[in-house]
Amino acid sequence: STRHCPWKMNQLPPKTPVASPVSESTNSRVEALDNLSMDSFWLEVENIKQSTEAEQEECSLADVKTQEEGEAEAEWLQDAGLAELLGEPGSEQDKLVLLSTLTRTQAAAVQRRLDTYSRSRRRRNKHPVRDVRDIFGVLGTQDTAAEKEESSPDPLWHNLRTSNTQRKSQDYSCTVRNPGKEEVFNMDVAYSEQAAVLLKGSFLPESRKLKDGNALTRFKILKGRLGVTRIGDLSAQDMKKIPTLALIELTALCDILGFELKRNKAAKLKTTEKRLFGVPLNTLLENDQKLLPNTKVPLLLQALLSCLEKRGLETEGILRVSGSQTRIKSLEQKLERDFYSGLFCWDEVHQNDVSGLLKRFIRELPAPLLTAEYLPAFAAVQNIPDLKQRLQALNLLILILPESNRNTLKALLEFLRKVVARENNNKMNLWNVSTVMAPNLFMHKGLPNKIPEGKEKQLAEGAADVVRMMIHYQDLLWTVSSFLVAQVRKLNESNSKRYQFCDKRIKNLLRKIHADKDKVEKNQGEPSKIVKVHASLLLKDSLEVHLNNATRVADVLRQFQKNLCQNGWNIVNTVNLLKCNNSMECTNLLLYEVGGNIGEHCLDPDTYLLDLYHINPHAEWIIKQNPSYPRMF
Numbered sequence: 001s002t003r004h005c006p007w008k009m010n011q012l013p014p015k016t017p018v019a020s021p022v023s024e025s026t027n028s029r030v031e032a033l034d035n036l037s038m039d040s041f042w043l044e045v046e047n048i049k050q051s052t053e054a055e056q057e058e059c060s061l062a063d064v065k066t067q068e069e070g071e072a073e074a075e076w077l078q079d080a081g082l083a084e085l086l087g088e089p090g091s092e093q094d095k096l097v098l099l100s101t102l103t104r105t106q107a108a109a110v111q112r113r114l115d116t117y118s119r120s121r122r123r124r125n126k127h128p129v130r131d132v133r134d135i136f137g138v139l140g141t142q143d144t145a146a147e148k149e150e151s152s153p154d155p156l157w158h159n160l161r162t163s164n165t166q167r168k169s170q171d172y173s174c175t176v177r178n179p180g181k182e183e184v185f186n187m188d189v190a191y192s193e194q195a196a197v198l199l200k201g202s203f204l205p206e207s208r209k210l211k212d213g214n215a216l217t218r219f220k221i222l223k224g225r226l227g228v229t230r231i232g233d234l235s236a237q238d239m240k241k242i243p244t245l246a247l248i249e250l251t252a253l254c255d256i257l258g259f260e261l262k263r264n265k266a267a268k269l270k271t272t273e274k275r276l277f278g279v280p281l282n283t284l285l286e287n288d289q290k291l292l293p294n295t296k297v298p299l300l301l302q303a304l305l306s307c308l309e310k311r312g313l314e315t316e317g318i319l320r321v322s323g324s325q326t327r328i329k330s331l332e333q334k335l336e337r338d339f340y341s342g343l344f345c346w347d348e349v350h351q352n353d354v355s356g357l358l359k360r361f362i363r364e365l366p367a368p369l370l371t372a373e374y375l376p377a378f379a380a381v382q383n384i385p386d387l388k389q390r391l392q393a394l395n396l397l398i399l400i401l402p403e404s405n406r407n408t409l410k411a412l413l414e415f416l417r418k419v420v421a422r423e424n425n426n427k428m429n430l431w432n433v434s435t436v437m438a439p440n441l442f443m444h445k446g447l448p449n450k451i452p453e454g455k456e457k458q459l460a461e462g463a464a465d466v467v468r469m470m471i472h473y474q475d476l477l478w479t480v481s482s483f484l485v486a487q488v489r490k491l492n493e494s495n496s497k498r499y500q501f502c503d504k505r506i507k508n509l510l511r512k513i514h515a516d517k518d519k520v521e522k523n524q525g526e527p528s529k530i531v532k533v534h535a536s537l538l539l540k541d542s543l544e545v546h547l548n549n550a551t552r553v554a555d556v557l558r559q560f561q562k563n564l565c566q567n568g569w570n571i572v573n574t575v576n577l578l579k580c581n582n583s584m585e586c587t588n589l590l591l592y593e594v595g596g597n598i599g600e601h602c603l604d605p606d607t608y609l610l611d612l613y614h615i616n617p618h619a620e621w622i623i624k625q626n627p628s629y630p631r632m633f
Contacts, residue, residue: 037431038435038457038460038461038464039435040320040435040436041435041436041438041439041464042460043320044435044436044439044440045439047322048363048439048440050325051325051328051356051360052445070116070117070120070121070124072263073113073114073116073117073120074086075263076113076247076251076263077110077114077117079244080110080244080247080248080251081244082099082110085114086117097491097494097495098244098491100490100494101487101491101494102248102487103190103192103193103483104193104196105192105193105195105196105253105255105256106190106192106248106249108252108255109248109251109252109255110248112255113251181217181218182217182218182219183217183218183219183220183388184219184221184222185219185220185221185222185388185391187222187228187479187481187482187483188222188224188481188482188483189483190249190481190483191249191253191389191392191393191396192249192252192255192256194392195253195256195257195389196256199256216472217387219391219473219476221476221479223604223606225607225608225611226482226485226604226607226608226611226612226615227603227604227605227606227607227608228479228604228606229479229480229482229601229604230479230480231398231399231406231479231480232602233601233602233603233604234480234485234488234598234599234600234601234602235598235599235600235601236599237599238488238492238598238600238601241487241488241491242399242480242484242488243399243400243401245484245487245488246396246397246400246484247400249396249484250393250396250397253389253392253393253396254393259380259383259384260380261377261380262376262377262380263373263374263376263377264375265372265373274336275287275336275339275340276300276332276335276336276339277332277335277336277360277361277364278364278365278366279365279366280365280366280367281298281367281369281402281404281405281408282402284298284300285298285404291340296403296404297407297408297411298408300335300339300361301358301361301408301411301412302411303346304354304357304361305358305411305412305415307349307351307354308351308354308358308415309418312351312354312355313418313425313426314422314426315352315426316425316426316427317352317426317428318355318426318428319355319359319419319428319433319436319437320428320432320436321352322352322356323352323353323354323355324350324353325356327350327353328353328356328357328360331349332357332360335357359437362412362440362441363440363443363444365444367444368441368442368444369405369409370401370405370409370441370442371401371402371405372444374397374400374401375444377393377397378394378397378442378466379442379462379463379466381393381394381466381469382461382462382463382465382466383462391469391473391477394466394469394470394473395477395481398477398478399480399484409470410474410478413470413471413474414474416433416437416471417471420433420471430468430472431464431468433467433471434464434465434467434471435464437467438460438463438464438466438467439463441467442463442466485601488598489597489615489616492596492597492598492599493597527549528546528547528548528610529546529547529610529613530544530545530546530547531544531545531547531609531621532544532545532621533545533556533560533591533622534620534621534622534623535560535623535624543559543560543563543623545559545609547609547610549608549610550608551608551609551610552605552606552607552608553591553603553605553606553607553609554605554606556591556609556621556623557589557591557605557623560589561589588625588626588628589623589624589625589626590602590603590623590624590625590626591603591621591622591623591624592622592623593612593616593619593620593621594619594620594621595618595619595620596617596618596619597615597616597618597619598616598619609621
């Protein structure tokens, strides 16, 4: 039977790279990748085709309808937490609070989508939506920008329009500016604001070719005095605010760079009778949590990765060499029957078959691991010419992902990094692993795959390059930018104040919010402060700490340990503390910031506490045991 699965491309290109027409912005990247073999990619595509054809079952494809004008903008505003701007019922206070946290470029991104939606509503003779120009104080786009430019020109919008017009004729050909060297990655300032500054300076990246994993630029996160926040350091309540802010920031960044942020509608697929393969991630986790509470990664995936880590990392060609499709199908049936009962034995399973099961598990998810909605956005990252800005976009996309998808993706990427680390034995370098895994992540049976003729090679290389970045830079990508944490704090502060609507002009209300923030910032001149640090799970009494400009979290934890020793506590029976030359990396204690303008925040050891106190003076500081360590009491 004729199949229409998305991985069935028109024709597999020859293994020897042949020049194909590509856009100017990706010319050099294609040339740079010409020396890196794509054989593994096309071999994996062929293996996927053969495995599905052997099953003789039809793919359940979702029809993706063309959206009418304004529909995409309406969905975006809803996902950005601004549905009230469309005239839908909601909390006026929540909307105002969110708008008050936005940077100039973020506000411009919201305004542009609202303008587009308003025009579409007028064309369809519907009631006009609310205008928020009073809120932002920035110019409208397209039809309104021209008339306002003469009276009150906005340099940012002027630069955006002129630069985006000129961009079509410019050749941006940078992938790595300083291969093998270390560059600073700034997370204190919004990425879109950084891009706008570079745009004003007519910044053109230096052209260099990407050679291999060893030549990739090493980025060092610029640590401010408030330290670095990783995914998992914030409370679940605060993390729920991050995707909305990240979506607005990603859209603003794409607007500045002149790239369209494309999103799909979530595909609705047929339900399955299976318990493991082809089951939605959330359903899997719900079932797993009945057995092991707080499970964040599906137990089956954990078992597959554990088996490969124990016996497969040294196997030559692991992931690339395909196992027996007959055995893999048989193993899937046995797992469906015996996995949860604990009767399945992994000892006799061939490692190439396990890797086949791993890839099959990812492909068989009803929705892509990168989500149906944002898969096009992940794929489009390859079109951003500058490596740092590609990583900025990827960082925001990771933050937008649902928690279950993000945790599962991280578990997979950590395993793939271990495979690359054993390259000398398994002959799988970073590029090999990326080309093998890209088809499993980017080609999904639930989504149609319309690839323009002659673009197969370009899109395949781009997908593999995105996977390579996610593997190589995963520590950076799983970081919550400081500017996003600051916006979360501002959301929490404004929500707690509950401003009165005595002034009808929204702009004046927002000015009051910002003025209150400025008052707090002006009072941040105290040279020292004495605070109490609590450790209720370890000690009855709190610890008094004298803060100055040099006091860090690491210093407080050392002081806590010193006090325990001097007071004669039996440290071994209480908690397993420092044992490695007084190095903080050897402790299982963490300092948390709780309350005030944050829910709960696990602090970086290099956080300067006086600066943190000035930003959040009403928080409590609590020493807790690291949850990743086993309890000793």
